Amino acid sequence: MTMRNAIVLTLLLLALAVLCPGAAHAERIALLISSDDAPYKEAVAGFNEYVSKQGLQISYELIGLGGDPSRAGGAIQKIKSGRFDLILALGSLATEAVALEISDTPIVAGLVLRPESLKKGANLTGVSLEFPLELQFSWIQKVVPQARTIGVMYSPEENKKKIEAAAKVAQKMGLKLEALEVRTLQEVPDVLERLTKRAQVLWGVPDTIALSMQMAKPILLFSLQNSIPLVAPSSMWVKAGALYSLDCDYKDVGTQCGAMAVKVLKGASPGTLPPESHRTVSYSLNMNTARMMKLAIPDDLVRGAKQTF
Structure with missing residues (x-):
């Protein structure tokens, strides 16, 4: 060269x-x-x-x-x-x-x-x-439109700020948040009982105490026995009996x-x-639970589900 x-x-x-x-x-x-x-x-x-x-x-x-x-x-x-x-x-x-x-x-x-x-x-x-609170509550209004009072259990150490923010968002959307604190696993059954006459839908917030896997069975039984739909944090809960979850892509x-x-x-x-x-919303539905609770889920929501059980 x-x-x-x-x-x-x-x-x-x-x-x-x-x-x-x-x-x-x-x-x-x-x-x-x-x-x-x-x-x-x-x-x-x-x-x-x-x-x-x-x-x-x-x-x-x-x-x-x-x-x-x-x-x-x-x-x-x-x-x-x-x-x-x-x-x-x-x-x-x-x-x-x-x-x-x-x-x-x-x-x-x-x-x-x-x-x-x-x-x-x-x-x-x-x-x-985590989906924005407004989006989560808008889905409750879409899937369970008759629900006006949302029950939620939470550990104050983990979720106090989130629940305070959620109460304000719910009020702006014409909803009421009935939030009860849970500090130990042993308190969960009593708190669920208190929600029986207060809540029309149960909002499952990720929480190592209030929504721990050890309490999955009593929470799901409470939901089914009282016909209070559980909005779950994952499709695994929906498969087990929760009404629906918003899922991640x-x-x-x-x-x-x-x-x-x-x-x-x-x-x-x-x-x-x-x-x-995250920007993409997919969701899972348990139609068996919907039928047991006599909930009419619109056909377009059923067709759009990522998973149905």
Whole structure:
């Protein structure tokens, strides 16, 4: 190669590096995954699919926690020494670990149950699994239009702020929230009994005490025996007898995270990107429960359900 040709080639490569910065530098992303369960795999697929179409050159390193908190320390050290441009944290375990230990690398989090988990640092943003309260109550009005009083059990340590906000939203929508505190598992049956004459529908808020798996059977029996429909936090509860649940499209949550990640890689600060709720609503219905309670579910809602039982 002549000196002239070498100079021309060098200039062309420099021009390409300016026009296509991804070709000059591969952005390094750490994927910190709380669990190997299917929702996490779907979210990773959605993230990768979106990011790969954006013209960026990306290299990934997958770091799995396998649901084991004791593995978080080693994972954090690996991330700190890896000099990553961005961290995708999926699940509460992964998000809490990186939010606590890493402040100098942008973090996009997904599959996080509580929106407040995404407000723990200026380098953190993401997508929560919680639907906006207005949307949740509008679905109650759609599926159980005759219900005006919504009963809910909650642990004040976990959900006090959420319930206070929910009461205001319910009032604006012409609904009443009958909220009763539960501090121990042993209190659940008595609180359910108090709701018998107060509530027309039971709103199942994720709560390690009020809606724990140990209390699933008495809660579902209460709902069926008193014909008070249970709006559940997941399709697993619907399969067991709850009337319906609003469900997540985990792949689309990954896509949302991908869109946020691309903005960050192009220069946006995570602190300027407000946390989002996931945008795709799917739902599961238990038609056997509806028939037992003599509830008329509109045909279009039945047809639109992701799952029916």
